[in-house]
Each structure stands twice: as C-alpha cells, then as structure tokens.
Amino acid sequence: MTDTNNGRIPDYLDEVIAGLSAPEKTLPCKLFYDERGSGLFDRICELDEYYVTRVENALMAEHAVEMADVIGPGCLLIEYGAGSSTKIRALLDHLRQPAAFVPVDISGEHLVRSTDALKRSYPGVEINPVVADFTAPFKVPAPSIKPSRSVVYFPGSTIGNFTPEAAAELLRGIAERVGPGGGLLIGVDLVKSPDVLHAAYNDREGVTAAFNLNLLVRLNRELGANFNLSCFTHRATYNEKKARVEMRLHSDRRQSAEIAGHRFDFEAGESILTEYSHKYTVESFGKIAGVAGFSTRRVWTDGDDLFSVQYLELD
Numbered sequence: 350m351t352d353t354n355n356g357r358i359p360d361y362l363d364e365v366i367a368g369l370s371a372p373e374k375t376l377p378c379k380l381f382y383d384e385r386g387s388g389l390f391d392r393i394c395e396l397d398e399y400y401v402t403r404v405e406n407a408l409m410a411e412h413a414v415e416m417a418d419v420i421g422p423g424c425l426l427i428e429y430g431a432g433s434s435t436k437i438r439a440l441l442d443h444l445r446q447p448a449a450f451v452p453v454d455i456s457g458e459h460l461v462r463s464t465d466a467l468k469r470s471y472p473g474v475e476i477n478p479v480v481a482d483f484t485a486p487f488k489v490p491a492p493s494i495k496p497s498r499s500v501v502y503f504p505g506s507t508i509g510n511f512t513p514e515a516a517a518e519l520l521r522g523i524a525e526r527v528g529p530g531g532g533l534l535i536g537v538d539l540v541k542s543p544d545v546l547h548a549a550y551n552d553r554e555g556v557t558a559a560f561n562l563n564l565l566v567r568l569n570r571e572l573g574a575n576f577n578l579s580c581f582t583h584r585a586t587y588n589e590k591k592a593r594v595e596m597r598l599h600s601d602r603r604q605s606a607e608i609a610g611h612r613f614d615f616e617a618g619e620s621i622l623t624e625y626s627h628k629y630t631v632e633s634f635g636k637i638a639g640v641a642g643f644s645t646r647r648v649w650t651d652g653d654d655l656f657s658v659q660y661l662e663l664d
C-alpha cells in the first residue's frame with residue numbers, strides 16, 4: 350500500500366473498506382474532522398443558511414441562568430465533544446460552585462488549547478480535561494470535592510449524527526455515567542421545513558460540499574486512495590419519513606477507485622452515504638431518551654422552533 354501517513358496505517362482503514370463494500374456504500378462521518386475538515390466545519394457554523402450554531406449560541410446566552418439553576422450547585426459537569434467554548438462559557442459564567450468541569454475531546458491538541466484558555470478565564474473552577482472518544486468507554490477523574498450530582502453537557506446536536514439505535518445506546522452510556530439523580534443538558538436540532546434544511550446543508554458558497562468531498566481528499570492522502578475528486582458531487586436531501594438529512598457523494602460517471610489493494614466500482618449516479626443528521630421533535634427525542642431512563646425536565650427553544658436545548662434527568 351502507498352505509505353502516505355507518516356508510516357502508519359490509519360486505524361480506520363478496515364471501517365472504510367467495510368463501508369465501501371456494503372450494498373449501499375457508506376463512509377463514517379467521524380472522518381470529516383481532520384484539520385481541513387474541522388476548519389470547513391467552523392466555516393459551516395458561520396454560514397447564514399446554517400442556523401444550528403447561531404440559534405444554539407443564542408439559546409445558551411439567553412437562558413444560561415435558568416440552565417445553571419436547574420443543574421444546581423456543586424455539580425460535576427462533563428462536556429462530550431468539547432468544541433465551542435462559546436457555549437460552555439455561557440454555562441460556566443452562571444453555574445454555582447461546580448465541583449469540576451471535565452471537557453472530553455478526541456483531539457488532544459485541541460483540548461489542551463481550549464483548556465488553557467478556560468483555566469485562565471475560570472481560575473476558581475477545577476478543570477480536568479480527558480482525551481477520549483466519547484462513544485467508547487473512558488474514565489472521568491474524580492474531582493477533589495465530592496459533587497452534588499453529575500451532568501453531561503452534549504451540545505451541537507451531534508446526537509443527530511447517530512442513528513436512533515446508536516443514539517439510544519450513547520444515551521444509555523450517559524445514564525450509566527451520571528447515575529441516579531444525574532442530568533443531561535443537550536442541544537437537539539428540531540424537525541422543520543424541508544426548505545430550511547435543504548438550504549442549511551446545500552449552502553450557496555459550497556462550503557458543505559467542500560466539507561463532504563474532503564472525505565475523499567483525506568482517503569487519497571492518508572490511505573493512498575485514488576478517488577477522482579472532480580467526478581463526485583455533494584448532495585444533501587431531507588428524508589421526511591425518517592426525519593433526517595442524508596448527505597451523499599454521487600458518482601458522476603461509471604468509475605472505480607482503489608484503496609490499499611481493494612477496488613471499488615461505481616455506477617453512474619451511485620452514491621456513498623456520508624452522514625445522517627436526524628431532526629427530532631421534543632416528543633420524539635423524549636422517547637429515545639426515555640428508553641435510557643431520562644425524563645425531560647426543561648426545554649428551551651427559539652421563537653421559530655428551529656433548535657432546542659433540553660435538560661433531562663435520571664429518576
């Protein structure tokens with residue numbers, strides 16, 4: 350195999366081969382976030398059409414006092430996928446005597462940078478970063494003072510990128526982590542007009558298209574694949590029945606690509622499924638969270654019901 354990754358074969362190779370060998374070709378959406386992909390995602394978050402980040406930030410800014418109130422004093426706050434410090438800062442500004450804050454992120458470099466900045470802004474808060482993939486088991490360090498309860502903060506509607514079954518599994522893991530009386534503060538994108546969703550995932554500037562195609566750029570670079578980038582097109586469609594945006598890369602012609610000695614043939618018009626982005630109603634989210642034992646306690650939404658931040662608790 351062509352050695353293009355500093356002599357290391359990426360550990361996701363088997364997943365890529367399996368996904369492209371399936372009857373409906375797929376690639377894991379976690380592969381979007383290499384350095385270029387993370388930069389493109391930051392640009393998506395600033396697009397006019399992509400309401401998600403803008404509305405969630407506004408909800409956090411407007412309702413952080415109430416959120417801090419329902420969470421209560423002395424909590425151990427664990428953030429899954431610690432990314433945007435804008436959102437966590439809104440919360441940390443108002444939480445009363447948190448026992449500790451534990452940002453969890455798969456990228457160590459990113460985590461060190463954001464933790465240093467947070468430590469400077471919140472010198473009175475114990476901050477214990479953990480480098481981990483939150484979909485796999487990981488340990489949270491015990492804070493130096495005993496917390497009143499544990500609360501997971503999971504912003505960004507990242508939960509929408511999991512199938513409902515995988516989301517339920519992840520929520521079960523969160524329930525186990527926070528234990529009885531524990532909480533979950535989560536950003537959940539809402540079901541809305543297909544036109545709004547179409548615009549958000551097919552932006553005029555083509556940033557989402559570049560983000561999607563970057564998957565193939567990454568496979569070419571890191572796995573020595575030979576995808577012809579000009580022969581694949583980004584498409585995002587809303588599947589109303591399943592309440593999800595489905596993002597794909599369409600093969601514009603009959604072609605093939607090779608990865609590590611495996612050959613993949615594409616018919617003209619055949620596609621690779623790259624991402625689901627599920628949208629929920631407050632009720633439909635309550636149902637899957639209910640399976641994990643969570644009850645919905647508070648829901649904050651914007652005036653247009655585009656997005657929600659929800660606080661759920663284990664009985």
Ligand code: AVI
Nearest residue numbers: 393505506507509510557626
């Ligand atoms: C990270 N995640 C919540 C984004 C979403 O909206 O599903 C990823 C994304 N895909 C295309 N645009 C943004």
